[in-house]
Amino acid sequence: MNTPKIMSSLILTISLSCTHLVLASEGRNWDPVASDKLIKLPANIIEKRIQQDFEASPMALHLVELEQHMQDKLSQLKSLGELIADSEGEELINQRFELVQQKSEYLDLMQEAQGLRQNALTKKQNLYETVLGKLRNKNGRISKDEVYQLKQKQAQARERMQNVMAQVDSSLMHKGLDQRSPYADEFALNLAKVEALKNAISEHKANASPTLGDVEVTSEEYVRQLLMQASTEQSLLDQEALMFSYMAKLVALDAQSLEYEISYGDEDTQLTQRNRTKPADVADLFL
Amino acid sequence: MKITLVIATITSLLSTASFANSLFSLENLERERAALLNAQLDSSLDLAQRQQKVQNIYRRLVDIERMVLRDDRVTSSNSALAQNAFNKYELTFLVHSSAEKSQPPMSHWLSEVHLTTKSILSAKAGHR
Numbered sequence: 001m002n003t004p005k006i007m008s009s010l011i012l013t014i015s016l017s018c019t020h021l022v023l024a025s026e027g028r029n030w031d032p033v034a035s036d037k038l039i040k041l042p043a044n045i046i047e048k049r050i051q052q053d054f055e056a057s058p059m060a061l062h063l064v065e066l067e068q069h070m071q072d073k074l075s076q077l078k079s080l081g082e083l084i085a086d087s088e089g090e091e092l093i094n095q096r097f098e099l100v101q102q103k104s105e106y107l108d109l110m111q112e113a114q115g116l117r118q119n120a121l122t123k124k125q126n127l128y129e130t131v132l133g134k135l136r137n138k139n140g141r142i143s144k145d146e147v148y149q150l151k152q153k154q155a156q157a158r159e160r161m162q163n164v165m166a167q168v169d170s171s172l173m174h175k176g177l178d179q180r181s182p183y184a185d186e187f188a189l190n191l192a193k194v195e196a197l198k199n200a201i202s203e204h205k206a207n208a209s210p211t212l213g214d215v216e217v218t219s220e221e222y223v224r225q226l227l228m229q230a231s232t233e234q235s236l237l238d239q240e241a242l243m244f245s246y247m248a249k250l251v252a253l254d255a256q257s258l259e260y261e262i263s264y265g266d267e268d269t270q271l272t273q274r275n276r277t278k279p280a281d282v283a284d285l286f287l
Numbered sequence: 288m289k290i291t292l293v294i295a296t297i298t299s300l301l302s303t304a305s306f307a308n309s310l311f312s313l314e315n316l317e318r319e320r321a322a323l324l325n326a327q328l329d330s331s332l333d334l335a336q337r338q339q340k341v342q343n344i345y346r347r348l349v350d351i352e353r354m355v356l357r358d359d360r361v362t363s364s365n366s367a368l369a370q371n372a373f374n375k376y377e378l379t380f381l382v383h384s385s386a387e388k389s390q391p392p393m394s395h396w397l398s399e400v401h402l403t404t405k406s407i408l409s410a411k412a413g414h415r
Contacts, residue, residue: 146370150362153373157380158356164386168349171386175342183350 028116030057032123034130039138043222044210046131050124059116066113073106096258103251110244118237125230132223139220309360313372316351319344320381327393345382345392352380 032053041049054060080099087095172178180188201207210222217225308314326332326340355361361369372379377399385395397403 147363147365150365150369150373151359153376154356154359154362157373157376160376160387161353161356161380161383164383165353167386167389168383172346172349175345177342177346181346181350183354187353 028058028062030054030059030120030123032127034127034134036134039131039134042208042210043219046219046223047226050127054120054124059120063113063116063120066109066116070106070109070113073102073109077102077106093258093262096254100251100255100258103254107244107248107251111248114237114241114244118241121230121233121237125227125234128223128227128230132220132227135220135223309364310366310368311360312351312354312358313361313368316348316355316372316379317368319348319351320379323348323381323392324396348382348392352383356380 030053032050038046038049077099080095080102084092084095084099209216210219211217212222212225323341323344326337326344329337332340355372362373377384378396381392381396385392388395390398
C-alpha cells in the first residue's frame with residue numbers, strides 16, 4: 001500500500017501551499033487605469049465605474065468560478081463527514097484520507113480566491129490613490145490659475161454691485177431717468193426663469209454631490225473615504241489569511257496523524273513485546 | 288450612441304459663445320466711460336448740454352457695468368484688459384463704485400485719480 005507516500009506528498013503540498021503564491025491566477029488579471037475620463041466623473045460614479053470594470057474583468061469572473069467550486073467542494077466535505085460517522089475499519093481510513101484530500105483541495109481553491117482578492121484590493125487602493133492625487137492636482141491647479149483668480153475678482157465685484165444696485169436705480173429716478181432700459185427690463189424678466197433653471201440643475205440627481213451618510217461631501221473627501229474602506233477590507237482580508245493558514249495547518253496535522261496511524265497503527269494499540277526466550281526460563285534445562 | 292451625440296451637440300451649443308469677441312462688453316464699457324469723462328471735461332458744452340449728455344451716458348453705463356459684471360466671457364479671456372479692469376474696480380465700474388460712497392461719478396473719479404480742487408487751483412500752467 002503506497003498510501004503513506006501519497007500522504008507525505010499531501011502534507012508537503014499543504015505545507016507549501018501556505019507559503020508560495022498562486023500562479024494559477026496568471027492571465028486572469030485586472031488592470032484598472034486612472035484615466036482623465038474617470039477623474040471627470042462624479043466621485044460616487046467613480047466608485048461604481050471601478051466596481052463595474054472589476055466585475056467585467058477576467059479576474060472577477062475567475063473569482064465567481066472559484067466560489068462555485070468552493071461551494072461544491074464544501075458540500076462534498078459535509079457528505080464525507082456524515083459518511084465517516086457511520087464507517088469503521090479500512091473504510092474509515094479511506095474516507096478519512098479522502099476527507100483530508102478534499103480539505104486540501106478546498107484550501108487550494110480558498111487560497112487562490114484569497115490571493116485574487118488581495119491582488120484586486122491592492123489595485124483598487126492604488127487606483128483610488130492615483131484618483132485622489134489627480135483630484136488634488138486639479139484643484140490646486142485651478143486655484144492657482146490666473147483665469148480662476150480673475151473669476152474670483154469678478155464674483156467679488158458682482159457682489160459689490162448687488163449691494164448698490166437699488167441705490168443706483170433710485171439715483172436714475174432722481175435724475176429723471178425713470179424709464180427702465182430694454183436691457184434692465186429683459187434681464188429682470190429672464191432672471192426669474194434663469195433662477196428656476198438653476199434650481200432645477202442644482203436639484204438634478206446627475207448634478208448631486210456625493211454623500212456620506214446623508215451628508216454632502218467633496219469628491220476628494222469621498223475618495224478618501226473609499227481609501228479608508230479599502231484599508232478596512234485589507235485588514236479583514238489579512239485576518240482571513242491568518243484563519244486560512246491555521247486551517248491549512250490543521251489539515252496538515254490531520255494528514256500527518258493519519259499517516260502515522262496507517263504506518264504505526266492506532267495510538268491506543270499497545271506495543272506488543274515479541275516473545276523471546278529468556279536465559280532464566282531455560283536455565284533449568286542445563287541443570 | 289444617441290446619448291453621446293446629444294451630449295456632443297449640447298457641448299457644441301455651449302461652446303459657440305466662445306467664438307464671439309469675449310471682451311466686447313468690456314470694450315463698450317471703456318468707450319462709454321471715456322465718453323462720460325470727455326463730456327464732463329468738454330469745455331465747449333454749456334451746463335444744460337453737459338447735463339443732458341452725461342445723463343444719457345450715465346443711463347447706458349449703469350447697464351453696461353452690469354453686463355460686464357455678469358459676463359463670464361470677459362474673465363475667461365484672461366486678457367490684460369480684463370485683469371486691469373478688475374484690479375481697478377473703483378475706476379472701471381464708476382457708477383456702481385461711486386454709489387457705494389454716495390458721490391457723483393465724476394467726483395468719485397477725480398478723488399480716485401487724486402485730483403482735488405486745491406491741487407487743481409494750485410497747479411500752474413507751463414512747459415514741462
